Amino acid sequence: MRILLVVSSLFFSISVFGQQDLLSLVNKPDTNKKQFVSGAFKSTRVINSQSMEMLGKGVLDFRILHRFGLISSGINNLYGLDQATMRLSFDYGFGKNLMAGVGRSDVEKELDGFIKYRLVWQSEGGVHSSPVSVVLVSGMTLTTMPWTDTSRKYYFSNRLGFYNQIIIGRKFNEVFSMQVAPIVVHRNFVPLKTDPVNTYAVEIGARVKVSRHTALVADYHYIFSGLNKTIYKDPLSLGVDIETGGHVFQLHFSNATGLNEKQYITGTTNKWLKGEIGFGFNLSRVFTIVNPIKHQHIGK
DSSP: OHHHHHHHHHHHHHHHHHHHHHHHHHHSOOTTSOEEEOOSSSSSBSSSSBOSOOOOTTEEEEEEEEEEEEGGGOGGGGGGTTOEEEEEEEEEEEETTEEEEEEEETGGGEEEEEEEEEEEOOEESSSSOOSSEEEEEEEEEEEOSOOOOTTSOOOGGGGEEEEEEEEEEEEOSSSEEEEEEEEEEEESSOSSTTSOSEEEEEEEEEEEEOSSSEEEEEEEEEEEESSOTTTOOOOEEEEEEEEETTEEEEEEEESOOOSSHHHHHHSOOOOGGGTOOEEEEEEEEEEEOSOOOOOOEEOO
């Protein structure tokens, strides 16, 4: 009987382990099938700049960007809280690799719009996988303020500005993501006739995930041509993302007061080292208008 019991136990153990091995083979992901990497950033923007992330097809993103005044303005201005600027926008995903958006800010009463196309999507496994994502962004701005410069002839085209950007980014692991994004901003109208109409900069954005629903983010633009650097400064923003359901709530500090690419790249004059920074927040709320396309993704 003891021998029979030992043999039966061994047979049962072998059967169980055999079933577990078979199940592990069944549940093992297919490394030969391409899997797209998602969740490099919490939303389609790092802080000020566009991120490598895209909206899904049929997804509407309503965004509120709010900037308070400078903390260095002191108690009489409640450390900047007595002043505020704001931008409202609607972004929409037309496909897995295509989205567009429009917005309006009270800085210069400016309207803006952009189109964003993902040329390459970071992926793993399968054939033709890519270690990075490559995203193209092109946008336009329109100032609606009354024309007050009587010393120069007025043309409607003076109100227009344009920008083009290439974003190259990678999600290295579940904790860290980074992107580099060269950008050129063109202004049809500049403060002085001798000022360059094109400004060239490169953005560096990074995200460090600290918990399931929170992450630290940084957004820096180095301006290397097209502006007088004794007057204009490089925009730098540091913040934290908090995800709550369909909302992404971002708190940040920045020396930039502009609310679109033309404004914060060509109009930042505040210095971090002098404490000329302001508190602000970005609020994103997404709505699914139509059923999204399903893809295999890696990460959140």
